Amino acid sequence: MLGTLGAALVDIVGREHVITDADVMASYLVDWTGRWRGQASLVVRPGSTAEVVAVVKTCAHAGVAMVPQGGNTGLVGGSVPARGHGAAGPVVVSLVRLQRRDEVDVAAAQVTVGAGVTLARLQGHVADAHVGLAFGVDLGARDSATVGGLVATNAGGIHFVRYGGMRQQVAGVEVVLADGEVFSRLDGLAKDNSGYDLAGLMTGSEGTLGVITAARLRLVPDLPCRVTALLGLAGTAAAIDVVVALRRDVPALEAAEIFYQEGLELVCRHARLAAPIAGRWGAYLLVECAGTDADSLAGALFRCLTAAGVDEEATAVATEVAGRRQLWAFRERHAEAINNLGVPHKLDVSLPLGKLAAFVPAVHQAVAGVAPEATTIVFGHAGDGNLHVNVVGPAPDDDGVDDAVFRLVAELGGSISAEHGIGRAKIGWLHLTRSAADIAAMQAIKGALDPHGQFNPGVLLPPV
Numbered sequence: 001m002l003g004t005l006g007a008a009l010v011d012i013v014g015r016e017h018v019i020t021d022a023d024v025m026a027s028y029l030v031d032w033t034g035r036w037r038g039q040a041s042l043v044v045r046p047g048s049t050a051e052v053v054a055v056v057k058t059c060a061h062a063g064v065a066m067v068p069q070g071g072n073t074g075l076v077g078g079s080v081p082a083r084g085h086g087a088a089g090p091v092v093v094s095l096v097r098l099q100r101r102d103e104v105d106v107a108a109a110q111v112t113v114g115a116g117v118t119l120a121r122l123q124g125h126v127a128d129a130h131v132g133l134a135f136g137v138d139l140g141a142r143d144s145a146t147v148g149g150l151v152a153t154n155a156g157g158i159h160f161v162r163y164g165g166m167r168q169q170v171a172g173v174e175v176v177l178a179d180g181e182v183f184s185r186l187d188g189l190a191k192d193n194s195g196y197d198l199a200g201l202m203t204g205s206e207g208t209l210g211v212i213t214a215a216r217l218r219l220v221p222d223l224p225c226r227v228t229a230l231l232g233l234a235g236t237a238a239a240i241d242v243v244v245a246l247r248r249d250v251p252a253l254e255a256a257e258i259f260y261q262e263g264l265e266l267v268c269r270h271a272r273l274a275a276p277i278a279g280r281w282g283a284y285l286l287v288e289c290a291g292t293d294a295d296s297l298a299g300a301l302f303r304c305l306t307a308a309g310v311d312e313e314a315t316a317v318a319t320e321v322a323g324r325r326q327l328w329a330f331r332e333r334h335a336e337a338i339n340n341l342g343v344p345h346k347l348d349v350s351l352p353l354g355k356l357a358a359f360v361p362a363v364h365q366a367v368a369g370v371a372p373e374a375t376t377i378v379f380g381h382a383g384d385g386n387l388h389v390n391v392v393g394p395a396p397d398d399d400g401v402d403d404a405v406f407r408l409v410a411e412l413g414g415s416i417s418a419e420h421g422i423g424r425a426k427i428g429w430l431h432l433t434r435s436a437a438d439i440a441a442m443q444a445i446k447g448a449l450d451p452h453g454q455f456n457p458g459v460l461l462p463p464v
């Protein structure tokens with residue numbers, strides 16, 4: 001049943017882009033982990049900025065809330081509506097049809113793309129231009145995650161240690177606001193101090209301030225040579241020592257990812273892979289360097305690893321694409337291997353680097369204290385002090401482990417969200433990371449830009 005709102009939306013986007021069939025809608029209403037499920041009245045898929053404007057005005061006029069959605073790979077429940085609305089629920093606004101891909105601007109080293117372009121397609125678009133440029137953010141969900149979602153979550157990813165996250169790459173955005181007005185800052189000026197940084201404000205806004213329809217993105221030099229090494233180390237403290245040495249002595253360092261024995265064994269079982277290094281190790285560190293000369297890269301990397309006392313016998317190295325992919329699989333296949341165990345509680349946290357070694361045993365203990373039967377798998381971006389604590393066992397709506405982990409993180413001076421955002425999953429703990437004044441300021445911004453609370457209600461901010 002389309003109803004009045006559905007009929008009005010069909011007039012804007014066409015019948016095939018208004019989805020009301022429950023089976024077809026299902027995949028838009030559950031997140032990647034299966035932990036977050038919701039209900040919506042329909043899904044609408046606008047194909048241009050003008051159509052987004054018309055959709056936003058129509059929903060606003062009808063007093064219906066909107067949930068912007070990209071690739072639906074977000075891990076904090078922000079991309080799916082909440083439960084309990086039934087057919088009167090919000091509208092999911094899927095942006096995947098916004099596929100604008102402008103020519104790469106070589107002089108500015110920037111490119112403008114639509115919100116629905118996936119990260120992999122963006123990477124391919126820039127590579128196909130053959131102008132020696134690349135995009136600086138990369139992550140495991142690259143085939144589905146969209147530019148709009150990456151901007152809206154201020155995604156971090158595996159190259160953060162070198163290039164920073166999305167905030168560092170966003171030179172401008174085009175956004176449709178709650179009243180249907182469009183603000184567009186896509187000129188990509190290198191310097192522009194003419195007022196508030198609205199693109200910066202939208203970066204990390206999690207769909208609560210407007211619908212991002214396009215982004216102007218900075219590009220980095222495309223580095224043709226890469227050396228990847230997987231190291232077996234005594235434990236987290238040893239891994240952090242290596243990361244600190246690499247960050248200091250090897251400017252070509254592009255990734256420093258950590259995982260542990262239980263995660264490695266799980267991935268090996270799940271993906272039918274043989275262990276990459278003999279023996280059992282207290283921590284595994286995957287490092288990658290990128291540059292223009294393979295020999296000097298490898299030389300700098302090995303001098304640093306030798307000086308740091310890394311055991312050569314416990315090191316696997318690859319320079320060719322296939323070998324490097326194989327080493328990355330041990331890290332990147334953690335997420336799917338964990339999902340295969342059951343619905344995970346995915347707790348993405350960051351800590352001061354000096355506290356990481358104490359945090360790892362403490363978090364296992366904290367989880368065991370509230371959920372003794374749970375399986376806890378930790379992995380993450382060691383270079384940024386960012387760990388993903390994955391807990392399988394407790395029911396999706398049992399947030400006892402979330403509470404225990406977030407309180408531990410707060411005690412150690414960390415953040416309850418390193419890169420995934422707050423979404424629906426972490427609203428109850430926002431006060432552990434942000435002060436009352438911070439939250440009031442964010443609520444004031446929300447109230448000014450979305451006075452009727454129509455974008456993503458129940459995400460990021462507690463109700464006023």
Ligand SMILES: Cc1cc2nc3c(=O)[nH]c(=O)nc-3n(C[C@H](O)[C@H](O)[C@H](O)COP(=O)(O)OP(=O)(O)OC[C@H]3O[C@@H](n4cnc5c(N)ncnc54)[C@H](O)[C@@H]3O)c2cc1C
Pocket residue numbers: 032067068069070071072073074075078079095115138139140141144145146147148149150151152153154155156157158206207208210211212213335336419420423456459
């Ligand atoms: C295997 C795997 C690996 C991952 N690795 C990383 C990682 O290394 N680093 C990292 O940071 N994240 C990672 N993620 C999380 C996820 O990929 C990112 O959060 C990504 O940015 C989400 O993009 P998306 O298009 O899927 O957004 P969605 O999941 O669709 O949405 C995420 C949020 O953005 C909002 N949003 C989406 N599109 C728009 C838009 N056009 N306008 C306004 N708001 C919008 C939604 O409302 C929601 O709040 C990973 C996820 C998976 C499944």
